Amino acid sequence: MGRALLDTPHDVAEPADTPPVRRVRVVAVSTAAKAVPAPREPFDWRGLGARVLPPLGGLVLLIAVWALATQKSASFPTPLATFDAAVKLFSDPFYSNGPNDQGIGWNILFSLQRVGLGFGLAALVGIPLGFIIGRFTLFNRMLSPLISVLKPVSPLAWLPIGLLVFKSANPAAIWTIFICSIWPMVINTAVGVQKVPEDYLNVARVLKLSEWKIATRILLPSVMPYMLTGVRLSVGTAWLVIVAAEMLTGGVGIGFWVWDEWNNLNVAHIIIAIFVIGAVGLLLEWSLLAVARRFDYS
Amino acid sequence: MDAAVVTGKKTFIRVVEVWVPGNDRSTLEFSAGLYGSAERFGAISRQMCFGLGEGLPGQAWLDGRPIVLKQFAGANFRRTQAAHAEGLTCGIALPVFAGDFLTAVLVIFCGDDEAHAGAIELWSNDPAASKDMTLDDGYYGSTADAFEFISRRTAFRQGHGLPGLAWESRLPVFQEDLGKGERFLRADSAIKVGINRGFVLPCATRGASTYVMAFLSAMATPIVRRFETWLPDADGERLTRAGGFCEVSGTVPAGDDRDFIERGQGTLGRAAFSGVPMVGESAASEPGLVGRAASAAGLDAVVAVPVLHDGRLRAVVAWYF
Amino acid sequence: MLVNSSPSINTRRTLQIQDVGMVFPTKRGPFVALRDINLEVQRGEFVTLIGHSGCGKSTLLNLVAGLTTPSSGIMLLQERELTGPGPDRGVVFQNHSLLPWLSCLDNVLLAVERVFSEKEGKAQLRERALAALDLVGMSHAVAKRPQEISGGMKQRVGIARALAMEPKMLLMDEPFGALDALTRARLQDELMRIVATTGATVMMVTHDVDEAVLLSDRIVMMTNGPAATIGEVLRVDLPRPRARVALAENRDYVQYRKEVIDFLYTRHSHVEKAA
Numbered sequence: 001m002g003r004a005l006l007d008t009p010h011d012v013a014e015p016a017d018t019p020p021v022r023r024v025r026v027v028a029v030s031t032a033a034k035a036v037p038a039p040r041e042p043f044d045w046r047g048l049g050a051r052v053l054p055p056l057g058g059l060v061l062l063i064a065v066w067a068l069a070t071q072k073s074a075s076f077p078t079p080l081a082t083f084d085a086a087v088k089l090f091s092d093p094f095y096s097n098g099p100n101d102q103g104i105g106w107n108i109l110f111s112l113q114r115v116g117l118g119f120g121l122a123a124l125v126g127i128p129l130g131f132i133i134g135r136f137t138l139f140n141r142m143l144s145p146l147i148s149v150l151k152p153v154s155p156l157a158w159l160p161i162g163l164l165v166f167k168s169a170n171p172a173a174i175w176t177i178f179i180c181s182i183w184p185m186v187i188n189t190a191v192g193v194q195k196v197p198e199d200y201l202n203v204a205r206v207l208k209l210s211e212w213k214i215a216t217r218i219l220l221p222s223v224m225p226y227m228l229t230g231v232r233l234s235v236g237t238a239w240l241v242i243v244a245a246e247m248l249t250g251g252v253g254i255g256f257w258v259w260d261e262w263n264n265l266n267v268a269h270i271i272i273a274i275f276v277i278g279a280v281g282l283l284l285e286w287s288l289l290a291v292a293r294r295f296d297y298s
Numbered sequence: 299m300d301a302a303v304v305t306g307k308k309t310f311i312r313v314v315e316v317w318v319p320g321n322d323r324s325t326l327e328f329s330a331g332l333y334g335s336a337e338r339f340g341a342i343s344r345q346m347c348f349g350l351g352e353g354l355p356g357q358a359w360l361d362g363r364p365i366v367l368k369q370f371a372g373a374n375f376r377r378t379q380a381a382h383a384e385g386l387t388c389g390i391a392l393p394v395f396a397g398d399f400l401t402a403v404l405v406i407f408c409g410d411d412e413a414h415a416g417a418i419e420l421w422s423n424d425p426a427a428s429k430d431m432t433l434d435d436g437y438y439g440s441t442a443d444a445f446e447f448i449s450r451r452t453a454f455r456q457g458h459g460l461p462g463l464a465w466e467s468r469l470p471v472f473q474e475d476l477g478k479g480e481r482f483l484r485a486d487s488a489i490k491v492g493i494n495r496g497f498v499l500p501c502a503t504r505g506a507s508t509y510v511m512a513f514l515s516a517m518a519t520p521i522v523r524r525f526e527t528w529l530p531d532a533d534g535e536r537l538t539r540a541g542g543f544c545e546v547s548g549t550v551p552a553g554d555d556r557d558f559i560e561r562g563q564g565t566l567g568r569a570a571f572s573g574v575p576m577v578g579e580s581a582a583s584e585p586g587l588v589g590r591a592a593s594a595a596g597l598d599a600v601v602a603v604p605v606l607h608d609g610r611l612r613a614v615v616a617w618y619f
Numbered sequence: 620m621l622v623n624s625s626p627s628i629n630t631r632r633t634l635q636i637q638d639v640g641m642v643f644p645t646k647r648g649p650f651v652a653l654r655d656i657n658l659e660v661q662r663g664e665f666v667t668l669i670g671h672s673g674c675g676k677s678t679l680l681n682l683v684a685g686l687t688t689p690s691s692g693i694m695l696l697q698e699r700e701l702t703g704p705g706p707d708r709g710v711v712f713q714n715h716s717l718l719p720w721l722s723c724l725d726n727v728l729l730a731v732e733r734v735f736s737e738k739e740g741k742a743q744l745r746e747r748a749l750a751a752l753d754l755v756g757m758s759h760a761v762a763k764r765p766q767e768i769s770g771g772m773k774q775r776v777g778i779a780r781a782l783a784m785e786p787k788m789l790l791m792d793e794p795f796g797a798l799d800a801l802t803r804a805r806l807q808d809e810l811m812r813i814v815a816t817t818g819a820t821v822m823m824v825t826h827d828v829d830e831a832v833l834l835s836d837r838i839v840m841m842t843n844g845p846a847a848t849i850g851e852v853l854r855v856d857l858p859r860p861r862a863r864v865a866l867a868e869n870r871d872y873v874q875y876r877k878e879v880i881d882f883l884y885t886r887h888s889h890v891e892k893a894a
Contacts, residue, residue, distance in 0.1 A: 199716040205686060206710045207733045207784075208703075217729065221720040295720075429657040430852060447871065448878050451854040455657075458842070458850040 077268040085268040111253040115238045118177025126182040130189025155180030155241045169249035176245045181234035192226025228292040239281045310416035310515040313407035314601050316575045317355040326355045330577035336384035355403040358391035362504030365391045366435040385409045388437040395504045397609040401573040410439040416515040421461040423508045464498040464510040468607045471498045502606035520545045524618035546595040557587045569602035576602045633820045634660040639692030651846040652678045665821045667831040670841035676824045684710050706734045709781030711791040715773040717765040724761040727780045734784045751783035771802035791823040832875045840882045
């Protein structure tokens with residue numbers, strides 16, 4: 001059809017071969033083509049299908065296996081039962097019947113709050129520390145071995161110390177988050193500082209910029225991607241740890257709630273909690289990814 | 299090498315003269331000369347003497363540095379007509395100084411025409427001014443402008459380029475084939491005008507500046523028919539041949555340790571002893587290697603030019619005609 | 620070594636390099652990169668350093684830029700000894716080195732602020748930066764980020780940044796090496812125009828013979844490393860402004876070109892050494 005369209009100018013009879021005439025002919029072709037609306041590109045159903053169907057398929061498969069496995073089970077709830085429980089839970093997420101019995105919404109928020117605090121403190125301490133280690137070899141040599149030794153320690157091993165020092169669950173949990181989030185931040189920031197391209201530093205040198213200007217105008221923006229990677233890594237660990245810490249310390253939070261529901265033998269709620277924890281963790285990741293993309297310069 | 303060309307005895311350097319200060323050192327007197335076919339020119343010259351600043355030799359003595367004379371008429375030159383008559387086109391005066399003391403002025407006349415090409419360049423460096431060796435003056439004769447163009451605009455550092463090498467080593471430098479030579483820096487323009495050989499002679503001058511004289515010639519007219527570099531031993535008592543080039547036999551190898559020349563022996567020995575260039579009109583009867591080489595190659599005469607630096611003898615260059 | 624000349628000559632000598640050598644300590648012992656470098660650059664001169672890779676020409680430029688300190692010898696900029704890098708020498712790198720998180724204008728402003736902020740206000744600084752960008756023909760891209768413009772444009776901004784500081788000398792290290800031939804040609808013409816307008820004193824490193832002959836007043840030819848030194852200096856007497864197309868047939872241009880090629884490829888052909 002398109003080709004037929006382009007063939008029509010032959011009807012525009014201009015037999016002479018002199019250049020001006022030819023030029024007119026060319027113009028005629030393009031205007032003729034424009035007169036007819038271009039056919040719309042068909043919607044990419046196949047592409048959409050390729051992206052959406054497999055995950056959906058996976059989910060369906062999981063539910064199917066789950067349903068099959070729990071058909072005859074007395075202790076493990078079926079997908080349908082779990083769904084019913086979920087509906088009930090999420091219908092009133094913010095109720096409060098005292099400190100140990102709160103809506104799921106509150107629990108999530110409490111956990112997030114602790115993560116936020118511990119995390120924020122870690123950033124406040126870790127990022128400047130990373131700068132110093134990356135920029136000054138002396139500090140690098142001083143602190144690197146220490147960091148290498150402390151880094152692989154499970155954050156939960158730090159929990160008893162936190163309880164001892166702070167004598168209460170909340171600060172201890174925040175302390176645990178702090179200690180587990182700080183390492184990736186320090187290390188990634190330090191690496192980022194060391195990896196600042198020689199070119200940018202040469203620019204700083206030929207302009208003879210002050211140390212402060214170098215830090216703010218060159219190091220900071222250049223290190224940002226590394227820093228954000230560190231932060232993203234920390235967030236994943238932090239969220240993981242808070243659930244475990246809360247299980248151990250009790251009080252409030254989604255981790256505590258999981259343990260509490262285990263004590264109540266409410267397996268459906270535990271399963272729901274798993275999905276909720278996963279979903280929140282994913283959301284945290286996504287939001288940080290979006291932030292990271294904003295600072296990506298390539 | 300083309301045999302027809304080789305048997306022709308015409309060289310770029312046509313006349314060599316040696317002028318030495320008289321007893322009272324107020325004039326330069328004729329000491330020796332090789333005139334080849336320019337007999338009349340020789341006859342006139344032998345009669346002459348030059349005061350300080352007079353004529354070509356006198357001028358070189360006064361200035362304390364080499365002089366290239368391209369235009370005889372109207373210049374400080376007293377033998378214009380005779381020179382023109384013999385087809386001499388360029389004159390060079392090379393004063394030889396031992397420290398501040400002038401031992402002699404070596405005067406060379408060259409002749410080229412449409413069929414025979416050659417160029418002479420005087421390069422100098424003034425250490426107080428820079429580290430560059432630049433073209434002081436040049437005679438290009440029938441060679442094309444292109445050759446001169448780059449020479450006038452380039453500067454060599456010590457050790458680079460033919461002039462730079464002579465400057466660094468204080469020894470003569472020879473390039474047999476400029477076309478492919480790695481060290482001759484204007485190889486391409488050189489080939490275009492038929493120039494294929496280069497010889498650079500360091501000049502002993504008064505003062506701190508360094509001068510080197512470059513002789514460039516084409517195959518049809520070699521600079522000289524054979525040249526050799528002889529080096530003194532540590533005591534300066536003996537000269538041994540270091541090498542050279544012969545139009546007849548090609549590269550001249552280094553001489554045996556046993557084939558040395560004593561100070562004072564023969565033309566070369568006397569030049570080494572006195573610091574004055576010497577002319578040997580019968581090269582074949584020279585002692586040792588010199589005579590043997592001359593007879594073997596059918597060479598007639600030899601000129602020995604001492605190369606001095608800071609008053610010490612660095613080398614003796616032998617030019618055979 | 621230098622004779623105390625009359626004042627008029629002194630102010631013309633922008634750069635003096637005297638007996639400079641550079642030795643780098645390496646695991647395998649000291650590596651002599653440069654030796655016996657002597658060079659003077661007059662005000663308003665365009666000097667090119669040319670040679671094979673590894674001949675130390677970039678090292679020499681880094682010494683003049685102050686990014687390295689010579690092992691021996693002295694370097695004087697307008698009669699004052701060089702002590703490290705500074706905005707009095709504007710450097711244009713081969714990788715434009717524009718900061719990607721700043722716009723073109725901000726990149727130039729960074730340099731302008733450094734030099735002029737003590738005496739001038741924000742508005743004046745901004746005007747300087749805009750003028751510099753206008754000089755290199757980049758007024759249309761002041762707000763754009765480096766990622767949004769082409770390689771040739773980035774290099775122009777790099778030149779603008781260097782010139783905006785009103786440096787005593789412009790130092791360029793193979794500034795057009797990373798660009799395609801057509802862009803390179805255009806930028807060479809631009810550079811000639813800019814240099815003619817500003818009267819800048821330029822020292823440029825290149826290994827492109829045509830570029831050297833087209834742009835320079837003098838071509839400094841360096842020998843091969845290690846222990847590289849200056850071998851020959853050629854004075855290019857072609858009248859300005861130089862038009863590329865007309866020059867291609869100019870007999871003198873051809874001579875100059877042949878001379879440099881002869882130096883590089885006949886007399887100092889680069890021999891790949893086994894490590």
